[in-house]
Amino acid sequence: MQQNEKQRQRIAMMTFASVYPLYLQKVTRKGRTEAELREVINWLTGYDGKRLDAVIHDKLTFEAFFQQARLHPNAHLITGLICGYRIEEIGDPLIRQVRYLDKLVDELAKGRTMEKILRKA
Template sequence: MAKHRIYSMSVAGVYPFYVAKAEKKGRTQAEVDEIIRWLTGYSQEALNDRLVEKTNFEDFFAQAPRLNPSRSLITGVVCGVRVEEIEDPLMREVRYLDKLVDELAKGRPMEKILRK
C-alpha cells in the first residue's frame, strides 16, 4: 500500500498554517510551539532545527525524543475522522497534532489542551 502523501510533506510547509490558524483566533506562535513540544518531546531548539531542515512528518515523529504518553487522551474528530479510531500509528500522530491546534484555535485553555 502506498504511503499517504502527508508523510512526505515537510512539517515546515504546514507549520505556518498551524500558526496562522492560531493567530487568527488570538493565540500565539509560542503556544503552537508549546503544543508541538508537549506532543513530541522536542526542545524549542530541536523543533526549530527540524523546521529549518524541512523534516518530513514521517521522520519528524520517528525522531521525536519522547512522544507524550498522555497523547492517547486526545479524542475527537479531525477531517471527519475520530482520532482515537485511526489505525495507522503515524496518521494518528499527525491528526493528534491537528486536533491540538484546532483546540488552541477554538480558545481552549492550555492546561486542558495539554491534558493536565
Template sequence: MTDTSKHDERMAQMTVASVFPHYITKVEKKGRTQGELIQVIEWLTGYNEAQLQELLEKKVTFQEFFENCQLNPHAHLITGVICGYRVEEITNPLTQQVRYLDKLVDELAKGRKMEKILRTA
C-alpha cells in the same frame, strides 16, 4: 475508518515546514500565540523551540519528525474528529500522530484552555 495507503504515504512525505506556517496563521487569527503553539508541539513531541526550529530548517518529513520524537505518554487521551476522521480510530500510527498534532492545533485555535489541551488534571 478506512485508511488509504496513498493518503498515508502523502502525509508521511509532507514536510513539517510546509504546514507549520499554516498552524501559526490558524492560531494567531484566533488570538493565540506562536509561543502557545510551540508549547503544544513540545508537549506532544518533546521537541523544544530550538529543536523544532532546526527540524523546520532541515525540512524534515512528518515521518522523520515523529520517528525521532518522544511522543507524550498521554497522547492517547487526544480524541475527537479532525478532518473528518475520529483520531482514536485511525489505524496507521504515523497518520494518527499527525492528526493528534492537527487536533491540538485546532483546540488551541478554538480557544480551549491550555490545561485541557495538554491533558493535565
C-alpha cells in the same frame, strides 16, 4: 479508518516546515501566540524550541518528524473528530500522530485553556 497507501505516503512525505506556517496562521488569527503553539508541539513531541527550529530548517518530513519525536505518554487521551475521522479509530500510527497534532492546534485556535489542551485536567 482505512487509509490507502497513496494517501499515507502523501502525508508521510509532506514536510513539517510546509505545514508549520499554516498552524501558526490558524492560531494567531484566533488571538493565540506562537509561543503557545510551540508549547503544544513540545508537549506532544518533546521538541524544544531549538530542536523545532532545526526540524523546520532541515525540512523533515512528517514521517521523520514523528520517528524522532518522544510522544507524550498522555497523547492517547487526545480523542474526538478531526477531518471527519475519530482519532481513536485511526489504525495507522503515523496518521494518528499527525491527527493528534491537528487536533491540538484546532483546540488552541478554538480558545481551549492550555491546561485542557495539554490533558492536565
